[in-house]
Structure formats: structure tokens, C-alpha cells
Amino acid sequence: MRSPVHVGERVPPGTIAFDVLTRDELNPAAAGTTLVFPLGSTEQHAHHLPTRTDSACVDAIAHRSARLAAEQVPVLVAPTLPFGCAHHHLPLGATLSLTTSTYVDLLCDLVGGAVREGFRSVVLLNGHGGNDSAIRLAVDRLVHEERLDLHIAAASYWVLADDVLRAHGFASPGHAGHFETSLMLALEPDLVHLDRRVTDPTEWTPLGRPDIPGASIRRPGLWEASDGRTDDAARATAELGAALVDEIVAVVARFLVRFHRSTPAGGSDVAGAFVSHQPAED
Numbered sequence: 001m002r003s004p005v006h007v008g009e010r011v012p013p014g015t016i017a018f019d020v021l022t023r024d025e026l027n028p029a030a031a032g033t034t035l036v037f038p039l040g041s042t043e044q045h046a047h048h049l050p051t052r053t054d055s056a057c058v059d060a061i062a063h064r065s066a067r068l069a070a071e072q073v074p075v076l077v078a079p080t081l082p083f084g085c086a087h088h089h090l091p092l093g094a095t096l097s098l099t100t101s102t103y104v105d106l107l108c109d110l111v112g113g114a115v116r117e118g119f120r121s122v123v124l125l126n127g128h129g130g131n132d133s134a135i136r137l138a139v140d141r142l143v144h145e146e147r148l149d150l151h152i153a154a155a156s157y158w159v160l161a162d163d164v165l166r167a168h169g170f171a172s173p174g175h176a177g178h179f180e181t182s183l184m185l186a187l188e189p190d191l192v193h194l195d196r197r198v199t200d201p202t203e204w205t206p207l208g209r210p211d212i213p214g215a216s217i218r219r220p221g222l223w224e225a226s227d228g229r230t231d232d233a234a235r236a237t238a239e240l241g242a243a244l245v246d247e248i249v250a251v252v253a254r255f256l257v258r259f260h261r262s263t264p265a266g267g268s269d270v271a272g273a274f275v276s277h278q279p280a281e282d
């Protein structure tokens, strides 16, 4: 059996949460540790799921995968960010959102501060589709414009685990449908109101993506027309959700290990993630 790798000699073995540690424990560990930022959102999830759904899912996936990865490499998990870019949900209410520019600024502030404190390896692990393009902008700004001495990856967990989703018949995680309802039944069942779930099998594409593959298409009114969901939640089960979480966690854990072990010069081969780093000659 592998013994857990300590993130620093003062960090208790098995501890992966940044916010339970002290300054004296964290500071000596910073330079040799990969710091994961789980990125959530607070937004409406139809009639039956709580607004914390994306944050709850990415929080669980980040902590479980980091715990697995920490058996091989030093990993810490920052507090999950509960706000993201969710303006497309504002017309339906029950949503707290940041503009894209604020969100990119916020990510750059948080990561830039971590770099000042000595962290050199950072993963932005995203749990909300609306954040996806912004996390790539932040990574580019931090490395290419601010030229920080930093090895950083940005990835949405469902992209890293694309094979897992496809093996279970999902082309994407969707929103407030079969996938997310199953995950929440496994993770936080007391917050799922099955009696209020929509059982209409009509599939919605509120972002308009499938209209023309490869293009990002936006138009007003599509989210309102969809009633805030993409697909039918009628077949969701806790068993499916638990299987998905386990398999996704295994993939994300392997990614964290590979990422941590990759050098800045060789870090761009990590599949599914958008990796940016300061060139070695700098």
C-alpha cells in the first residue's frame, strides 16, 4: 500500500484542504505543492435541484480526486468559489453571477496572490459551463501577459472525464437534467426534490451549440424557453450518480498526478486541459 505523500513536513498526512491549515503549515509547503481551485456557480437548476448544484459537484470531485492524488503527489484544495459567469440564468431568477471581466480579474487576483506566496503549480478545476471560456482567458493573462512564474492548467471536470460521460451515454453534462440530478442524488440527496423534477422528454439546447457544430452561438430567449434545463431528469438515480462520481474522480486524480509531475517545459501534453506555463528560458 502506498503511504500518503505529505504536502510539507508540517502539513498533517492526508490533509488536502487549504482552509483548515495554518500559515506555519502552508507556507513551507507552497513551492512544492499543486494548488487546486474548484470553480462553482450559484444559479437556478430548474424546479428540483438547489442553486449550489455546480458548486457541490465540483467541490466533491475536487476533494475526492485530490485525496486520491495526494497518495502520490503533494496537492492542496482551495475553498470552492461559489460564484461564476451565469448571466444566462439571470432571467429565470435564483442566480448570483459575475460578469466575465470581473470573473477573470477575480481568478487572476487569487492565483496571482498564491504565486506571491510561493505556489508555482495551480489547477483551475471548473464545474460550470459558463466559466469555461473565462478560465482560459485567465490562464493566458496570468502567464503570457502578467508573465508569472507559474505552471497552470484550466479544465472543466466533464471535459477531462469525457470518456466516462460517453461510456454512460452522455454527450455533455447538460443542465438540471439526467446527469446533474443523478450526481446530486448521490452527493446531497436531501437537497433534491424529486417530486418537482421535470419529466418532459423534450431536449433543449439553450446555448444553441448543436445548430452549427464548432461555432459558439448565442441568442436571447433560449434559456427562458427551456425552463432552465436541457434534458429529462426522470431516469436519474443515486446509483448512476455514485458510479459517475467515482469514475470522474479517478480520471481527475490521474490528471492531477500527471499535471504535478509534468515540468513547465513539458506540461502541454495533458489531455483535456488547457495548460499554460512560463517558458523555461524565461
Ligand SMILES: [Zn+2]
Residues within 6 Å of the ligand: 045, 053, 054, 174, 175, 176, 180
Ligand atoms: Zn449545473
